[in-house]
Every structure is written in C-alpha cells, then in structure tokens.
Amino acid sequence: MAKNPHSESNSGPANDIGQTNEHRKNEQLETMRSSAEGHDLRTNQGVRISDNHNSLKAGERGPTLLEDFIFREKMNHFDNERIPERIVHARGAAAHGYFQPYENAAQFSKAGLFQDPDKRTPVFTRISTVQGSRGSNDTVRDVRGFAVKFYTDEGNWDLVGNNIPVFFIQDANKFPDFVHAVKPEPHNEIPQGQSAHDTFWDFVSLMPEATHAVLWTMSDRAFPRHFRNMEGFGVHTFRLIDKQEKSRFVKFHWKPVAGTCSLIWDEAQKLWGRDPDFNRRGMWEDISNGDFLEWELGVQVIEEESEHSFDFDILDPTKLVPEEQVPVIPIGKMVLNRNPDNYFAETEQVAFSPGHIIPGIDFSNDPLLQGRLFSYLDTQMLRLGGPNFHEIPINRPVCPFHNNQRDSVHRQTINTGQASYEPNSIDGGWPKETPPGPENGGFESHHERVDANKVRARSDSFGDHYSQATLFWDSQTNVEQSHIIQAYAFELSKVQRPHIRERVITEILPNISVELAQAVGEMHGVDTPSAPTASVEELGRSSLNESPALSLMARLPGNIKHRKIAILAANGVDSDQVNTLQKKLAAEGATAMVIGPSMAPIKGANGSLVESDAMLNGMPSVTLDAVIVPGGKDSVAELASSGQGRYYLQEAYKHLKVIVLLGEGKNMLSASNVPEDEGILLGEHIDDVFDRFKATLGKHRVWPRDSVANDMPA
Numbered sequence: 220m221a222k223n224p225h226s227e228s229n230s231g232p233a234n235d236i237g238q239t240n241e242h243r244k245n246e247q248l249e250t251m252r253s254s255a256e257g258h259d260l261r262t263n264q265g266v267r268i269s270d271n272h273n274s275l276k277a278g279e280r281g282p283t284l285l286e287d288f289i290f291r292e293k294m295n296h297f298d299n300e301r302i303p304e305r306i307v308h309a310r311g312a313a314a315h316g317y318f319q320p321y322e323n324a325a326q327f328s329k330a331g332l333f334q335d336p337d338k339r340t341p342v343f344t345r346i347s348t349v350q351g352s353r354g355s356n357d358t359v360r361d362v363r364g365f366a367v368k369f370y371t372d373e374g375n376w377d378l379v380g381n382n383i384p385v386f387f388i389q390d391a392n393k394f395p396d397f398v399h400a401v402k403p404e405p406h407n408e409i410p411q412g413q414s415a416h417d418t419f420w421d422f423v424s425l426m427p428e429a430t431h432a433v434l435w436t437m438s439d440r441a442f443p444r445h446f447r448n449m450e451g452f453g454v455h456t457f458r459l460i461d462k463q464e465k466s467r468f469v470k471f472h473w474k475p476v477a478g479t480c481s482l483i484w485d486e487a488q489k490l491w492g493r494d495p496d497f498n499r500r501g502m503w504e505d506i507s508n509g510d511f512l513e514w515e516l517g518v519q520v521i522e523e524e525s526e527h528s529f530d531f532d533i534l535d536p537t538k539l540v541p542e543e544q545v546p547v548i549p550i551g552k553m554v555l556n557r558n559p560d561n562y563f564a565e566t567e568q569v570a571f572s573p574g575h576i577i578p579g580i581d582f583s584n585d586p587l588l589q590g591r592l593f594s595y596l597d598t599q600m601l602r603l604g605g606p607n608f609h610e611i612p613i614n615r616p617v618c619p620f621h622n623n624q625r626d627s628v629h630r631q632t633i634n635t636g637q638a639s640y641e642p643n644s645i646d647g648g649w650p651k652e653t654p655p656g657p658e659n660g661g662f663e664s665h666h667e668r669v670d671a672n673k674v675r676a677r678s679d680s681f682g683d684h685y686s687q688a689t690l691f692w693d694s695q696t697n698v699e700q701s702h703i704i705q706a707y708a709f710e711l712s713k714v715q716r717p718h719i720r721e722r723v724i725t726e727i728l729p730n731i732s733v734e735l736a737q738a739v740g741e742m743h744g745v746d747t748p749s750a751p752t753a754s755v756e757e758l759g760r761s762s763l764n765e766s767p768a769l770s771l772m773a774r775l776p777g778n779i780k781h782r783k784i785a786i787l788a789a790n791g792v793d794s795d796q797v798n799t800l801q802k803k804l805a806a807e808g809a810t811a812m813v814i815g816p817s818m819a820p821i822k823g824a825n826g827s828l829v830e831s832d833a834m835l836n837g838m839p840s841v842t843l844d845a846v847i848v849p850g851g852k853d854s855v856a857e858l859a860s861s862g863q864g865r866y867y868l869q870e871a872y873k874h875l876k877v878i879v880l881l882g883e884g885k886n887m888l889s890a891s892n893v894p895e896d897e898g899i900l901l902g903e904h905i906d907d908v909f910d911r912f913k914a915t916l917g918k919h920r921v922w923p924r925d926s927v928a929n930d931m932p933a
C-alpha cells in the first residue's frame with residue numbers, strides 16, 4: 220500500500236474519537252428542536268404579526284394587494300410543503316432507540332459499535348411498505364422495509380433490509396422494471412398497495428428468478444401483526460472485517476424478541492378500513508406507553524474458504540442461507556424506545572443507503588447490492604433537494620465530520636478557513652486522512668483480488684430459480700401452506716388477462732410444488748402439469764428437505780406479553796370480574812381494553828362504574844388478539860341482542876382468536892352461532908381457564924380452527 224504523506228501527524232482533535240452514547244443523537248437533535256410555547260407569532264424574517272386572519276386589501280371588499288408580504292410568505296411556504304415521496308417504501312414509520320452488542324460481537328468485526336458490551340449506540344429505524352404511496356394502508360400484502368441507521372463513533376452505518384430474506388431480482392439493472400411492474404398501473408394508477416394486478420404477475424411470471432421472493436410475499440409474512448413481531452434481514456451477503464483485517468462473509472438478521480405473529484388475510488383487508496394506521500399506531504402507542512420494541516441482531520458467518528460450499532451462490536440475493544446450515548449467532552440487541560418529535564423532519568427526511576458503511580463492514584459482489592450503492596445517494600438528490608441532505612438533523616453523524624466538499628443548495632455549515640482542497644499548507648493541512656487501523660482507523664476496502672473480463676452476463680451459479688422456493692414451501696405447516704394457496708388464488712383472480720394467470724399456474728407454480736399448482740389451478744379451473752416443467756438447471760437442488768426456521772410457527776411468542784385483549788361489557792356486567800381480568804392481564808404484560816356498546820361508563824351489576832376504553836364499532840375484533848366476555852346477566856343479554864356484539868364474536872372466531880366466556884358469557888355462543896372448539900374457553904371464573912388461555916394465546920391463534928373458520932359468514 221502506498222504510504223500517505225499526510226497521515227503521519229493525524230492525531231486529530233480529541234473529540235474525533237469515540238464519544239457516542241445512547242443519548243448522543245438525542246442531544247444533537249435537541250439543539251434543533253423548536254417549541255412555540257410562550258412565543259409571539261412572527262414571519263420567517265422575525266417580524267411580529269398583528270393579524271393572522273385577514274390579507275391586506277384595498278378596502279374591506281376590495282382586491283388583495285401584492286404588497287402583502289406576510290400573506291405571500293405564508294402561502295409560498297405552504298405551496299411548497301411537499302417533497303417527492305420515495306419511489307418505493309413511501310409509507311413508513313420510525314422510532315429512535317439504541318443498539319448494544321453482546322460480548323461475542325468483537326471477534327467478528329473491528330467496527331467500534333461491536334467492541335464494548337456496555338456501550339449503546341443510538342439508532343433510528345424506519346419500517347415501511349414498498350408498493351403503496353405515503354397515504355396507503357399499513358396492512359397490505361407487501362414486503363416490509365426494515366432500515367436501521369446506527370449513529371456510531373466512526374460514522375453512520377445503515378443496514379437497509381427487508382422483512383423477507385430474499386429479493387425479486389438478481390441484478391440491479393432490473394430494479395426499475397420490477398418496480399414499474401409492481402407499482403399501480405400507469406394508465407389509471409390502480410391498484411394502491413397491491414401486487415394483485417396484471418403488470419406485477421406478468422413480470423414475475425416472465426422472470427422465474429422472482430419466484431422465491433414472490434412465494435414469501437404470498438405467505439402471511441406479508442402482513443405482520445405488529446412491527447415488533449417481524450423478522451428483519453440484510454438480504455445480501457456482506458463482509459465483516461476483524462482487527463487482523465481478516466474478511467468473512469456475513470448475512471445479517473433481526474430476530475424479534477416478542478416472537479413472530481402475522482395477521483390473517485381477511486383481517487388484514489378489513490383493517491384497511493377499520494384502522495389504516497394499524498401497524499404504525501401499534502408501534503407509536505407501545506413506545507408511548509413504555510412497552511418498547513426489541514430485536515436481537517444475528518449474524519450467519521461464512522469463512523471465505525467456504526464461499527463455494529453451498530448448493531447456491533451466496534452472492535445471489537434470491538437465495539437465503541438456511542439457518543440449519545449456518546446458525547444465526549446473536550451478537551447484540553436493538554431497543555426502540557422513543558418516538559420522533561416530528562414526522563416530516565425525522566421519518567420523512569431520513570436518508571438511508573446501503574453505501575453508508577464503516578470500517579469493519581464491507582460489501583460483497585452481489586450485483587443487486589452493487590447497483591444499490593449507486594441508487595440511494597442518487598434518489599436523495601431529487602427527494603431531499605441536493606447533496607447537502609447529510610446536514611439535515613436526522614441524517615447527521617454524531618461524530619464530527621470535515622472534508623473539502625462545499626456549497627450547493629441549502630448549505631448549513633459555515634466552513635471557515637481558506638483551503639477547501641487537500642493537500643494544503645494554508646490551513647495546517649487539515650482535514651487530514653486517517654490510515655486504516657484496527658481501531659479508529661480510516662476506511663479501507665477489503666483487498667479482494669478481481670481479475671476478469673468486462674462482461675454483461677450472469678453467472679451460471681445464479682441459474683437455480685426454484686430449489687429454495689420448494690424448500691420454503693416444504694417447510695411450511697399445513698395452515699401456512701393453505702394460506703399460500705389462497706393467496707395465489709386471490710391475487711390471480713384480480714389479474715384480468717387469462718394468459719398471465721395460466722402462465723403463473725402452469726409454468727411457475729409446478730416448479731415450486733405440483734401440489735401447490737394443482738390447488739391453485741383447481742380454484743382457477745386451469746389444468747396443471749403433473750410434474751415440474753423447468754429445466755434441471757433452473758429447478759436446482761437443495762441438500763435440505765426442510766428448514767423449520769422458515770416457518771412463522773418456529774418463533775411464536777409463547778406468552779401473552781404485548782397482546783391486546785378485548786373485554787366486552789355492557790350495563791350489568793360483573794365488574795369485580797372485569798377488575799380481576801384487568802389486573803391479571805396487566806400482570807402478564809398484556810393490555811386489557813374494556814369495550815362497551817358506547818363510550819358511556821358501564822354500570823356494573825353491583826352498582827359500581829366501569830370505564831369504557833372503546834366502543835364495539837370503534838375498536839373491532841380485528842384490532843385485538845383475543846376476546847373475553849365476563850359474566851353479568853344483563854350485560855351478556857345486551858351484547859347478545861346487538862348485531863355488533865354478535866359480529867364481534869363471529870369475526871374473532873373467523874380470525875382464529877381465543878375467546879373466553881365467563882359465567883353467563885357462554886350465552887354468546889348460541890346467540891352468535893359460534894361453534895365450540897378448543898379455542899373457546901368456558902368457565903365461571905377466569906382462574907378456571909387462565910392457564911389454557913395463556914397457552915393458546917401464546918401460540919397467537921387457534922390454528923386447528925383454520926380449516927373450518929371460513930364457514931363463518933363474518
């Protein structure tokens with residue numbers, strides 16, 4: 220390596236080295252916060268405003284005068300309030316928090332944030348849907364973006380991943396085609412937040428490499444119950460560089476501490492109308508209530524020597540590395556514990572890029588990742604209006620940063636000194652380069668040897684398009700497989716052109732599973748081949764028959780923490796029972812919501828009053844995880860005679876929710892025509908059924924009911 224003549228004396232100012240703590244970003248943001256409390260209303264130029272209701276006119280009934288600088292400034296600012304929404308991932312919600320490494324992290328990477336288990340690095344995490352625009356629904360069938368910005372001592376590191384571990388295309392050159400196909404169609408801008416339309420299915424059925432990612436999107440992973448209940452993946456293979464400069468390949472994972480739970484498709488669709496902000500509200504309210512979101516950061520580490528020891532190419536982003544082959548090692552924890560102050564300033568203006576990395580982390584040659592390295596910086600130029608977006612408070616690193624980049628629109632920094640070039644002898648040679656080193660070193664790319672011809676080509680090792688789709692299908696439980704079949708059938712029913720539907724059913728699905736193809740084919744009246752149709756190369760081969768980790772059931776919560784439970788009550792309810800329920804559920808970390816016919820306080824059978832947290836139609840069963848009807852003759856009679864009360868139970872049944880009926884509450888069964896099963900728990904007192912309630916809800920839903928739930932006309 221050529222010696223750098225300017226780096227010898229680069230000790231730098233003392234504060235250039237490691238000051239970060241969990242609060243550092245918050246302290247930095249504090250300098251930018253502005254509250255109007257106690258302040259006069261003024262123009263942007265600081266002039267006090269005496270009348271904020273009337274524009275300046277020539278006479279009370281006369282025309283408005285151009286001279287009205289106060290009106291013009293206000294209107295001009297308003298007219299320009301919007302910036303372009305993100306071309307993908309436009310709808311998102313974000314929160315602040317911290318990352319704390321475990322003891323074992325430092326052995327893999329020299330990155331400063333992994334060295335000290337007592338040190339917390341601030342993070343800002345944005346979770347998004349991909350297809351819909353900013354105002355679309357939360358619970359659509361879609362991939363969720365999972366982007367984390369770590370504000371480290373050594374600069375910002377962005378891990379810009381998704382909640383599914385594979386992507387739809389192998390080469391970034393196809394990204395504009397893919398996004399054009401999935402976005403609302405160009406002639407009528409329909410549909411919003413949906414992949415169920417012709418252009419999407421046309422494209423993915425002509426691009427077999429999309430099959431694996433599409434299959435994940437047809438699973439219930441595509442509508443998480445809560446952001447805290449989804450896994451996250453860095454998707455690409457990256458590199459970790461240790462203190463000895465040794466490089467290892469790595470896949471990053473976020474494992475939800477609360478376990479994985481998803482919605483049911485019918486529930487997800489109903490939520491579009493009942494609560495379009497369901498997921499973002501869940502995160503916001505939980506954080507406000509001190510019930511923080513937690514994930515473990517995990518790594519699958521692959522030694523360089525093992526790069527070619529898999530059935531697939533680890534540079535191919537349509538492939539995952541099965542956890543059964545390379546275990547996920549937890550190396551730290553992320554906690555999201557603070558809501559943003561201002562949506563636009565923080566969540567909308569945050570700019571992520573896979574190209575924001577720090578020493579200790581490096582790229583692989585995954586051609587999708589390589590293309591992303593260009594795209595993200597490029598898009599911020601339009602979206603955030605120029606190259607100074609790094610100065611926007613949410614994007615600023617917490618470590619000092621100096622360089623010779625200057626000027627352009629909206630420059631905030633007032634650079635002092637005369638020399639904006641390097642080398643210089645005018646400003647003492649500052650700012651200076653830092654040579655690479657095991658600690659606080661300058662960034663140096665991994666010295667990978669590349670000796671090749673320039674080609675526009677794809678490696679043969681990327682030719683297997685189906686083996687991992689088959690592995691995913693074979694690893695799903697019966698319930699999950701049935702939901703996937705229904706998902707394909709539903710989506711394709713929205714496709715207008717028969718030849719596209721048929722192509723998916725006869726040319727793609729049999730290569731995942733003949734059984735899947737036949738089931739979907741039957742629902743579409745399409746005959747399907749009795750064997751896969753793709754070439755041996757395209758079908759590929761997986762040395763695993765199953766990967767249990769691919770099932771959502773592998774990480775069910777196992778407890779009722781964070782679950783929201785409806786207690787249905789009307790006048791005459793057994794209020795002691797309501798009190799007991801509230802206490803018992805709170806003790807388990809669950810939230811009890813008393814839901815009445817109206818918001819008026821409910822009169823208990825013993826004359827005491829119970830506060831209503833919500834009304835039956837304001838907080839329908841789709842927004843909660845379980846339903847309890849306490850005893851009380853009059854209360855149950857009123858609920859049973861109300862259409863909303865009966866529908867509440869029917870819908871909860873249909874969505875496989877645990878239903879507890881105490882005392883007279885059991886009358887709700889016959890009133891609502893809900894059949895008894897193992898998820899309907901009957902007792903006189905909650906203690907009679909509480910253990911069974913916890914065990915069943917710990918699995919999130921009453922899965923055995925799935926095969927009959929659709930008979931319920933709710």
Ligand code: HDD
Pocket residue numbers: 305306307308311345346347363364365366379380381386390391394453454455536569570571587590591594595598599
């Ligand atoms: Fe991307 C945004 C994740 C492939 C180009 N992407 C974006 C966001 C996430 C991802 C989470 C939202 C970030 C935020 O919250 O602001 N993208 C992924 C993943 C991919 C992926 C996991 C595959 C593994 N993306 C990808 C490719 C390209 C892009 C191949 C282009 C070559 N992505 C963009 C973008 C966006 C974006 C157009 C829109 C807004 C933004 O970047 O800042 O540049």
